[in-house]
Amino acid sequence: MRRILLVILGSTLVWGQPTVAPTNEAVGPPRGLNYEGYNILQNFETGFRFFDVDGNLGKYRSDVNYRRGMRLLSSGLTINSREGKGRLFDEILLNTQGLGNDPYQSAILRVQKNKLYRYDLIWRTNDYFNPALTISNGQHLLNTRRQWQDQTLTLLPGGNFQFFVGYGRNSQSGAGLSTVQLFDSRGNDFAYFSDLRRQQNEFRVGGEVKVTALKFLWQRGWEWFKDDPREFLTGPSAGNDPNNSTRLNSFNRAEPWRGQNPSWRANLFTEGKRWWALNGRFSYVEGRRNFILDESAIGTARFGALQNRQYLLFGTGRRPVLAANVTGSIFPTERLSISQHLAFHNTKMEGDASYREFNNSTLQLSNFNFNFLGVRAFTSTTDVNYRVTKRLGLFGGYQFTERTIRSVEQLSDEFFKDQVAAEQTNRLHTGLAGIRFQPIKPLQINLDGELGRADRPIYGLSERNFHSLGARVQWKHKSLMISAQARNRYNFNSASLWSHSSKGRNYGANATWTPVERFSLDAGYAKIHLDTLTGLAYFANGASVTNDRSRYVSNIHAVHFLGRLMVAKKVDVSAGYSRNQDLGDGRNTVTGSSLTGIPGFLQAQTFPLSFTSPQARISWHFHPKVRANFGYQYYTYQERFFTQQNYRANTGFVSLLWAF
């Protein structure tokens, strides 16, 4: 009994940096109740959340978003047949979290009868609020709810002939803000309202067949996705720039689209008697998207002329994607594995579109072609894994990729047919090597390095001459696990006039300790450092600037701690602390390191802030089947340069966790 309790407690209480609710302690008989050949385990936690925010409520909702009210904070129900021979089912599993208006709600359900059927459901919802003041001054606010669900019914699970059907749904709906620039490229920009209604439905059917050593999987899928946004501004607006005389009286845009992705997937796997394995995969997706855009804007242009402009645009886009992979592995000896992976994919984005613009002074009509973009890549990866001794292993690999990008682009504005075709080929060679070392059984040491050379990356920020070094040490003995990691990544991408260099260094350490069932501890620290330098070219005050540089330094120190202690077998106390602090490049004011003379650029070089959240929870096990819980979690967000987004929040809950 003690051991089972230890397992339950130890496994549920060592969280990374969880939210303070729901409570994770167990309640009720740990081994469940037996009823007519079934065993039942269940618990429910019902409680009340509270919160109070001092500062920017919008930012709090963006980061945390817990609100006030009654919740079914969590529930769990498991019914298992004791002999594995239930009449209609052998297992029912239902877990929920946050039901009753939490911003993060989820449920999983599994019902199965051994070897006959298995039904899985995942349902989740996320209330998303994000004003993001640093992006378009908060005028791209989103206040939406996203819901996902996925259901799969598998027939004859685990058998040689297995079939499945599945359905998935993903929707996002709610309100938002967006912006539009009118009536020309020097016009003003105006915020407008958005009613978002995005939805994706996916069906799939397939099967797995095993005949001797040959295993074959096929899947036919259909994906439909659509959006019916309505975007409008009913009242007059002076726009964001008071010095710009452009005015908008009304704005309406309808932009519905419908897409579908019918797909085929097949996978073939076979292996010899422990010395070889072969896996082939083929996938083809015929993507299509039909769209229409109807936009009308009425207002006054920069020079005072009345404008009545309408865009009407419609067309079809297609994106067929073919992907094929073959992986062959041989195992010449017990110690040696060699895998060769070949991958090919071809993606084409093509289609047709029409465009019409109308205004009160000219009637212009233009047809233009879909901008073609094709990406074709071939990748060959060889991996070798060799165990020298039981405690020493080596691995290495080499990868070659050749990617061809074809493009047909309409370069000037929509009224000229001046398409430019281009094709380029990028190649990448990478090699990696590593060593695994276990000097004594509890201690595992891994070291690895990667070196890469690309001849023609597509962007200045892409990897070109790069290398990476990594190390990981883990000590695991009984209930104590301590691990530490380090990884450095360097990339240097030089061009004729500028270069981009990036240095990323990540260090982390983590410890988990559960010496006795009434005490557990989890603590960790991570440092995430990024330092990039890139050449810039832009226009400022009518002059071309070609010698500026963008430097960005992020120096994040993250620490978390969570401890739990059981007092007198009746009371569980847990306390935690989490702090993420970006020290930036060390400066305390916006001015400082100056590679540039423009204030806005100085502000963008670094963004020091801290996000801290201590928490505590007490749980009183006053009845074998009931616990009373109280938790408190504090959040504070503090930027160093600006204060508009700062906030402090007190959140918490009281609840009863019960089983019957």
Next chain:
Amino acid sequence: MPPLWGQLPKGVTADAKGFVGANACRTCHPDVNRDFFRNAHYQGQVASCEGCHGPGQAHIEGRGDKTKIFAFSQKTARQTLDRCLTCHSKSMARSNIRRSEHTQADVVCASCHSIHKPATPKFLLAKKQIDLCGSCHAPVRAQFSMPFKHRVNEGVMQCSDCHNPHGTDAPTWRMGQRPRLVAQAQGNEEACLKCHVEKRGPFVFEHAGVRIDGCETCHSPHGSMNARLLKRPVTFTLCLECHNGAGNFGRQGDGIAVQSPSHNMADPRYQNCTTCHVKIHGSNGDRLFRR
């Protein structure tokens, strides 16, 4: 200690291959047996212990000698992998497990799954998923506690929503070398598009940076101190670092276009690129992504 230490329990006989049945195992391992009916490996099969651990006769007669049975704690990573794949190799989700980065680092089945003492109701994980993954990937776990993040700590997402820890085929974005454990969406696309379907396109005007090198060009997918998971605190440096006309980058191979002279970057208004270029992931109506 069982009453007949070193002998088969009363009423138990071994067959020609040395299989003795689960009842014999129960004698010495009652704690494992007691709740094993909840285990996915149980399913009413009497011989379920020896299905994984091999015939038990020699182990019993050797007085619990771990070398006389397939004891996972005593085996190498490769041996553990081979044993589990005896049954679990046919799933497409595990078809790349032999070459996965986890396997290379000796992180194999028993490193994450606990068959006898699972912490999760599904998949027999040894800990909750975020703790399991976070125990090795501490910097990633820290990112989920940042102000902007995918809601993993809050329980609405899991690592495996985007990643396949058992290995994946070469990605169909970037140069195919990384990331190696990201599961592709249904349409062979980046995992982000599983949920963010409105950014999928195809668009008349694709932002080639999104399509060719992937969302990570601009975003940090796990978490960020910056709004919208961006890699920079503001958008204009993010944009200008590519749009600087340098080298032979870009679709045409002659440098990525520098902004228009009509822009005045000294004016704060022009430092919010996406205020005007609002459809930055791709547009059907404007090659400059303005509608």
